[in-house]
Amino acid sequence: MSAVSWCRANAMLLIALLAAGITVAFVPPDKGYLGYYDARTLACLFCVLAVVCALRNMDLFSALSQQLVQLFHTTRSVVTALVLITLVGSMLLTNDTALLTFLPLSWFVLHATGQDRHLAFTFILQNCAANFGGMLTPFGNPQNLYLFSYYHIASTEFIGIMLPPFLLSIALILLCRFFVPKDPLAVPEEPVRLDQKRAVVYALLFCLAVAMVLRVVPYGVGLVIIPAVLLVLDRNALKSVDWGLLLTFAAFFTFSGNLARIDAVQMFFARLLSHGTMLVSALTSQFISNVPAAILLSRFTQDYQGLLIGVNVGGAGTLIASLASLITFREFAKHKPAQTGRFLLLFLAVSFGFLAVLLGAMSLLGQA
DSSP states (O other), rough: HHHHHHHHTTTTHHHHHHHHHHHHSSSOGGGGGTOOOOHHHHHHHHHHHHHHHHHHTTHHHHHHHHHHHHHHOOHHHHHHHHHHHHHHHHHHHOHHHHHHHHHHHHHHHHTTTTTGHHHHHHHHHHHHHHHGGGGGGGSHHHHHHHHHTTTTTTHHHHHHHHHHHHHHHHHHHHHHGGSSSSOOOOOOOOOOOOHHHHHHHHHHHHHHHHHHHHHHHHHHHHHHHHHHHHHHHHHHHTSSSOOOHHHHHHHHHHHHHHTTTTTHHHHHHHHGGOOOOOHHHHHHHHHHHHHHHHHHTTOOOOOOHHHHHHHHHHSSSSSSSSSHHHHHHHHHHHHOGHHHHHHHHHHHHHHHHHHHHHHHHHTTTTOO
């Protein structure tokens, strides 16, 4: 891979490192840096990436793609199924885990059936489904878990706040499916045969990774067990982990942590919030991502309803508005590095369209 191709495929990593480096000039490294990094998030991300690589290596996604084509027959119905699976997955597994699990499946389905031209739009709809599906539950998106705990919000109140934007976003996603043609799909030849015993082991590892995400199992337990098992069964899975994505997350943790310690930045956001929490939090998410925005702005407002809606809706828009979008971009760039420019243009058009409609609708509903 040439240097230009590598930079194009790793654009977000380079941006994240540059942003972190700039803030280091204002906040020199000290002990406070140790509090920036969410070890649990990074550990869960690593374990999910490793297990998904192992599942990919044993051709599980190829087998699932054949089953989906046999069941749904057309491009539109298959894409709809993939998007809805991602949506439900985000509600139960978090948006990051849903994308890490189902984006590879979409690639196998579309590539095996010769429908690569729909890959970008499918990935973008799955990204929207992951971000907006996860907004309904306290653990669906990382910022929700933080705000749910920080403001001690009751579960029923949380769902009541997030239900209107959730329903509207689902309606928009279902409307977008009509842009996908109803072309018939042929079942790929040569059925894939799986190693049943290994499939069971990997399924158990995936359940362990999900349990880590849901805080059922301490992340340290999974961080020991999953790499140990894969060292024996599939060392290539560990080698194939997207270490660049992990470094991107760490760089953004540095960036947001430093911003929160700059007095001028704190004063700036305190003044901004007087103009409307929902709008300010959505716009702030466009520049520093919605998770850092939630952490930063929660220190200056008690309007948790506006903040919740703003940082969730604000996951749409720029590529860094939601860290989950980085996963989508990285997965697409992995398969189509020469088409990342076209992908970004389509991503921005769809994502900002969602953002405008959702912000306008919620403002009319009096949520600002």
